[in-house]
Amino acid sequence: MTDKTDGMEAEPERRTRRRGSQGVTIRDVAQRAGVSLMTVSNAINGTGKMAPATRQAVLDAIAELGFAPNTAARSLAGAASLRIGFLHAKVNNGFLGAMLIGALQAASLNGAQLLVRGVNSGDVASLAEAIASLRDNGARGLILSPPYAEMLALLPAPGPMLPVAVVAAGSAMPGLVTVRVDDRLAMRQLTTRLLEQGHRRIGFITGPAGHTSSAARLQGYREALAAFGVVADDDLVMPGTFHFHSAMPAARTLLERTAPPSAIVASNDDMAAAVIAVAAQMGVPVPERLAVTGFNDEAIAQTIWPTLTTIHQPVQAMAEQALSRLINRLRGQPVEDDLVLDFALIERASTGAPADGP
Amino acid sequence: MTDKTDGMEAEPERRTRRRGSQGVTIRDVAQRAGVSLMTVSNAINGTGKMAPATRQAVLDAIAELGFAPNTAARSLAGAASLRIGFLHAKVNNGFLGAMLIGALQAASLNGAQLLVRGVNSGDVASLAEAIASLRDNGARGLILSPPYAEMLALLPAPGPMLPVAVVAAGSAMPGLVTVRVDDRLAMRQLTTRLLEQGHRRIGFITGPAGHTSSAARLQGYREALAAFGVVADDDLVMPGTFHFHSAMPAARTLLERTAPPSAIVASNDDMAAAVIAVAAQMGVPVPERLAVTGFNDEAIAQTIWPTLTTIHQPVQAMAEQALSRLINRLRGQPVEDDLVLDFALIERASTGAPADGP
DNA sequence: CTGAAAGCGCTTACAG
DNA sequence: CTGAAAGCGCTTACAG
Numbered sequence: 001m002t003d004k005t006d007g008m009e010a011e012p013e014r015r016t017r018r019r020g021s022q023g024v025t026i027r028d029v030a031q032r033a034g035v036s037l038m039t040v041s042n043a044i045n046g047t048g049k050m051a052p053a054t055r056q057a058v059l060d061a062i063a064e065l066g067f068a069p070n071t072a073a074r075s076l077a078g079a080a081s082l083r084i085g086f087l088h089a090k091v092n093n094g095f096l097g098a099m100l101i102g103a104l105q106a107a108s109l110n111g112a113q114l115l116v117r118g119v120n121s122g123d124v125a126s127l128a129e130a131i132a133s134l135r136d137n138g139a140r141g142l143i144l145s146p147p148y149a150e151m152l153a154l155l156p157a158p159g160p161m162l163p164v165a166v167v168a169a170g171s172a173m174p175g176l177v178t179v180r181v182d183d184r185l186a187m188r189q190l191t192t193r194l195l196e197q198g199h200r201r202i203g204f205i206t207g208p209a210g211h212t213s214s215a216a217r218l219q220g221y222r223e224a225l226a227a228f229g230v231v232a233d234d235d236l237v238m239p240g241t242f243h244f245h246s247a248m249p250a251a252r253t254l255l256e257r258t259a260p261p262s263a264i265v266a267s268n269d270d271m272a273a274a275v276i277a278v279a280a281q282m283g284v285p286v287p288e289r290l291a292v293t294g295f296n297d298e299a300i301a302q303t304i305w306p307t308l309t310t311i312h313q314p315v316q317a318m319a320e321q322a323l324s325r326l327i328n329r330l331r332g333q334p335v336e337d338d339l340v341l342d343f344a345l346i347e348r349a350s351t352g353a354p355a356d357g358p
Numbered sequence: 359m360t361d362k363t364d365g366m367e368a369e370p371e372r373r374t375r376r377r378g379s380q381g382v383t384i385r386d387v388a389q390r391a392g393v394s395l396m397t398v399s400n401a402i403n404g405t406g407k408m409a410p411a412t413r414q415a416v417l418d419a420i421a422e423l424g425f426a427p428n429t430a431a432r433s434l435a436g437a438a439s440l441r442i443g444f445l446h447a448k449v450n451n452g453f454l455g456a457m458l459i460g461a462l463q464a465a466s467l468n469g470a471q472l473l474v475r476g477v478n479s480g481d482v483a484s485l486a487e488a489i490a491s492l493r494d495n496g497a498r499g500l501i502l503s504p505p506y507a508e509m510l511a512l513l514p515a516p517g518p519m520l521p522v523a524v525v526a527a528g529s530a531m532p533g534l535v536t537v538r539v540d541d542r543l544a545m546r547q548l549t550t551r552l553l554e555q556g557h558r559r560i561g562f563i564t565g566p567a568g569h570t571s572s573a574a575r576l577q578g579y580r581e582a583l584a585a586f587g588v589v590a591d592d593d594l595v596m597p598g599t600f601h602f603h604s605a606m607p608a609a610r611t612l613l614e615r616t617a618p619p620s621a622i623v624a625s626n627d628d629m630a631a632a633v634i635a636v637a638a639q640m641g642v643p644v645p646e647r648l649a650v651t652g653f654n655d656e657a658i659a660q661t662i663w664p665t666l667t668t669i670h671q672p673v674q675a676m677a678e679q680a681l682s683r684l685i686n687r688l689r690g691q692p693v694e695d696d697l698v699l700d701f702a703l704i705e706r707a708s709t710g711a712p713a714d715g716p
Numbered sequence: 717c718t719g720a721a722a723g724c725g726c727t728t729a730c731a732g
Numbered sequence: 733c734t735g736a737a738a739g740c741g742c743t744t745a746c747a748g
Contacts, residue, residue, distance in 0.1 A: 023441070023496035025741060036719045041743060051717065068495035071471055072433040073741030076724045083381070088459070093657050097454030100462075101446070104474055111743095113429055116462055137426035138381035244661045270661050277663045280638030299451050300661055303602045303628050305635045383725060394735045399727060409733065431725030434740045469727095 024067045033061035044069060075111035082112040082330060084323065085134035085142045085162070089121040094299040095145065095315055099167055102319030103143060110327045115139050121147060124154050131155075135162060141326045143319070149173065150210050165326035167318045170213025172338040177329060179322040181343035183213045186311045187220030187265070188227075189345055190293055193309075194263045195228045197353045199291060202230075203254040203261035205240040205247050205271050214242075217267050217295065236261055240271050247271035251278040255290070262290065262354040269294035269301045272308050276350065291351040306349035314341055382425045391419035402427060433469035440470040440688060442681065443492035443500045443520070447479040452657040453503065453673055457525055460677030461501060468685045473497050479505060482512050489513075493520060499684045501677070507531065508568050523684035525676045528571025530696035535687060537680040539701035541571045544669045545578030545623070546585075547703055548651055551667075552621045553586045555711045557649060560588075561612040561619035563598040563605050563629050572600075575625050575653065594619055598629050605629035609636040613648070620648065620712040627652035627659045630666050634708065649709040655702075664707035672699055 030040045035058060042050055043058035061067075075082075086103055088096050100116075107114045115134055120126040127148060134142070141163045144152075149166040165177035172178050194202055204221050207214030218237070225232050235257065238250035247266060251274060254261055266272035272294030276286055284290050286306055294301055297312035318341060325335045388398045393412060400408055401416035419425075433440075444461055446454050458474075465472045473492055478484040485506060492500070499521045502510075507524040523535035530536050552560055562579050565572030576595070583590050593615065596608035605624060609632060612619055624630035630652030634644055642648050644664055652659055655670035676699060683693045 023741095027741080037742080038719055038744095039717090042718085045743085054717080066495070070434070070496075070741055072430045073724090074743075075430040076428070076434050076726085076740090077742040077744080088455070091452075091657070093452055093455070095455075097446070097451070097458060100455060100458045101474060101476070104458075104462075104472075111430075114462075116459060118459070137424070138428075244663065248663065273661060274663065277638065280635065283641070299449070300658055303631060303658055304662075305602065305606065305632065381725095385725080395726080396728095396735055397733090400734085403727085412733080428725055431740090432727075434724090434742085435726040435728080 023070065024065045026067070026069070029058065029061045029065055029067050032065060033057045071108050071111065075113060082110075082140060082327060083115055083138045084112055084326065085131070085139035086114050086116045087119050087127070087130055087134075087142065087144050087148055088116065089145070089147065090118040091121060095168075095296075098315035099145060099319040102316035102321075103323045105316075106320045106323035106327070110324060112323070112327050119148065122151075124151055127151055128155050131162070141165065141330050143167065143323055143326060146170065146211065146213065149176065150212065163326060163329060165322040167322045168213075168313060168315065170211060170216045173212070175337070177322060177325045177335065177337060177339075179318045179325070179339045179341065180213075181311070181313050181318075182340055183216035184220040184223070186343045186345070187217040187295070188224045189220075190295075190309075190311060191221045191224035191265055192227070193345065193347070194265070194291060194293070194351065195224060195230065197291070197351070199261075199263040199354055200230055201233070201236065201259060201261040201263075203236045203238065203251075203264040205238050205250045205264065205266045205275070207267040208241045211242065214267060221265055240267060242268050242270065244270045244274045247274035248278055251275040252282070255279065255282055255284060263292070263351070264290065265293050267295055269296045269298045269308055269310055272310070272350070273300050273304050276304060276306070276308075287350055287352040288355050291354070293351060297346060301346075301348070309345075309347045309349075309351040312344040312346050314343075317341060381428065382423045384425070384427070386423055387416065387419045387425050390423060391415045429466050429469065433471060440468075440498060440685060441473055441496045442470055442684065443489070443497035444472050444474045445477050445485070445488055445492075445500065445502050445506055446474065447503070447505065448476040449479060453526075453654075456673035457503060457677040460674035460679075461681045463674075464678045464681035464685070468682060470681075470685055477506065482509055485509055486513050489520070499523065499688050501525065501681055501684060504528065504569065504571065507534065508570065521684060521687060523680040525680045526571075526671060526673065528569060528574045531570070533695070535680060535683045535693065535695060535697075537676045537683070537697045537699065539669070539671050539676075540698055541574035542578040542581070544701045544703070545575040545653070546582045547578075548653075548667075548669060549579045549582035549623055550585070551703065551705070552623070552649060552651070552709065553582060553588065555649070555709070557619075557621040557712055558588055559591070559594065559617060559619040559621075561594045561596065561609075561622040563596050563608045563622065563624045563633070565625040566599045569600070572625060579623055598625060600626050600629065602628045602632045605632035606636055609633040610640070613637065613640055613642060621650070621709070622648065623651050625653055627654045627656045627666055627668055630668070630708070631658050631662050634662060634664070645708050645710040646713050649712070651709060655704060659704075659706070667703075667705045667707075667709040670702040670704050672701075675699060 117130045169178040169180045240246040294308045294310035301308035475488045527536040598604040652666045652668040659666040
């Protein structure tokens with residue numbers, strides 16, 4: 001265990017050509033465990049039935065040798081060499097990193113190859129071009145984040161569209177693999193929390209109409225109000241676009257009403273940050289005079305002051321699941337279209353009971 | 359060109375076993391160009407001298423067929439199957455995504471395999487564990503972002519350390535591959551811009567002492583003042599840690615001085631965001647009464663209001679270069695330790711001339 | 717339940 | 733300047 005150098009007998013002169021392969025291979029494991037290559041492969045992949053003792057012997061050998069399968073060999077050999085396109089917006093947000101980590105993990109696990117391409121956000125031509133290039137390079141499926149899934153419908157000639165998986169979709173989308181949280185339920189719980197704290201006039205800033213999650217979130221907000229017997233006041237619902245700037249006039253309008261809300265629910269974190277900025281400009285203390293909530297739990301939720309009460313989505317796990325499912329589907333296995341993962345309501349400093357009490 | 363289905367003659371029954379390989383392979387290209395596999399490979403990799411006509415024929419065939427090399431096969435076959443560990447903090451910032459995209463691209467280009475691991479930030483034990491696991495899995499080099507490079511020195515038993523590349527290092531680091539922008543020069547230019555606009559009392563919030571870039575940025579600030587003949591006032595320099603929260607008391611202290619600064623230079627964007635938050639709380643309008651600058655051009659720079667004047671680092675290109683260089687070094691080619699890329703000074707809404715004029 | 721053989725798509729020495 | 737052969741490390745049918 002402690003002696004890493006055991007087994008280092010004088011090597012019979014290595015095969016003459018090519019690199020001296022520096023890693024532990026399946027062959028070393030087989031030798032150590034006293035079985036064939038095949039059996040090691042079986043033990044690793046859990047296929048077929050094996051004698052538990054054999055499997056254990058292999059697993060032990062793997063542990064002792066610190067063996068990790070070479071993903072290149074694996075994907076080359078496997079029914080695998082499957083290429084999947086990953087489209088990302090050329091913007092700098094935390095979502096991208098988490099999605100990539102998750103997708104990379106699933107790709108490595110499944111021996112697939114990820115082809116990563118940037119797309120100018122909002123640019124349909126750029127999207128079409130990226131998809132065409134991806135297809136030319138052998139991509140047989142696509143993994144997308146939300147804005148792009150909705151843009152798919154806008155493409156000139158969908159033609160023989162590739163199978164698509166959508167991460168953080170707002171709702172199930174017919175024919176596509178979707179992995180998401182329940183936006184409606186999450187927003188309902190978030191709003192309910194504010195109601196429990198005594199808030200009754202609660203403003204809402206929506207996402208863009210085209211986004212599937214916009215409607216789901218608005219509905220969750222309304223359901224929470226209804227469940228508490230609070231009459232919905234349409235003057236308290238303002239349109240937004242998910243962009244920071246869109247929420248500034250919305251927040252200002254809400255706060256300048258004769259009867260301003262004691263809380264504002266924004267449909268994402270960026271817009272919540274804008275609400276906080278406007279409140280600061282207007283001298284309205286958060287959370288004392290105004291509670292504010294976001295959605296997504298992006299980096300800004302913890303970077304702004306006060307930190308944001310928001311809904312956390314497990315982006316990395318979502319991407320991992322989305323890619324695994326897409327791969328399974330491409331390999332002909334039956335997979336359900338829609339997977340809903342758990343979200344978490346995270347309470348931070350931007351909320352509290354209203355100053356004038358419940 | 360327009361007919362994607364040409365060349366689809368009745369296929370001679372495919373090799374019986376295994377998947378019908380669905381992509382265009384080097385073999386198809388060779389056939390189309392009327393050369394051997396070898397020659398195609400040569401044309402692709404630009405090795406050796408080829409008859410220009412031959413090369414062109416191959417390139418044409420590649421274009422016509424839309425061929426893209428299978429990276430799995432490539433890395434498996436190449437002297438390549440090189441594994442590099444990529445360590446990332448388990449935090450949600452834009453840096454990670456950009457770094458991953460860049461590293462992925464370089465890995466794919468060079469036929470290397472990236473082993474991605476998360477590390478609890480600030481946790482030396484977690485870092486040591488990740489490195490050990492990476493090494494066991496055959497990693498022969500490491501690519502790191504700044505906080506980790508500095509932590510390397512703290513590891514209990516550096517032992518036979520792996521070669522390391524550092525992205526966005528604050529300065530050259532002996533023995534490590536570093537890719538960075540000139541932090542000192544960037545901060546000097548940023549500060550100079552404020553001086554040109556008429557600011558004379560300029561506050562500064564530093565980064566943590568352990569970070570190599572902290573000192574470089576502070577020096578750049580001081581050089582700019584000196585070049586303008588402005589006497590440095592140590593009361594205007596406050597310590598920070600790069601974290602949002604650390605900058606709040608610092609900003610408050612600066613703004614409460616009898617002669618408060620008309621501008622505050624923060625050593626990164628998060629801290630600049632904190633300065634803006636404090637200014638809003640104190641009723642100091644930005645940029646009218648207070649100019650604020652950041653550093654890094656992370657997502658928050660465009661999400662906050664007013665948007666931040668800051669220094670843009672080409673993170674993706676930096677990661678790409680860092681990984682390429684590390685790979686070259688591992689392959690025994692001579693590479694220089696330190697690469698300095700260009701930064702960009704980005705002026706947004708958080709700066710302007712001081713209200714009381716130059 | 718286990719193994720010998722063929723093959724994934726490419727690159728590397730080495731001959732011509 | 734170009735090509736035939738071997739090999740990278742693994743998995744997939746197929747026999748035992």
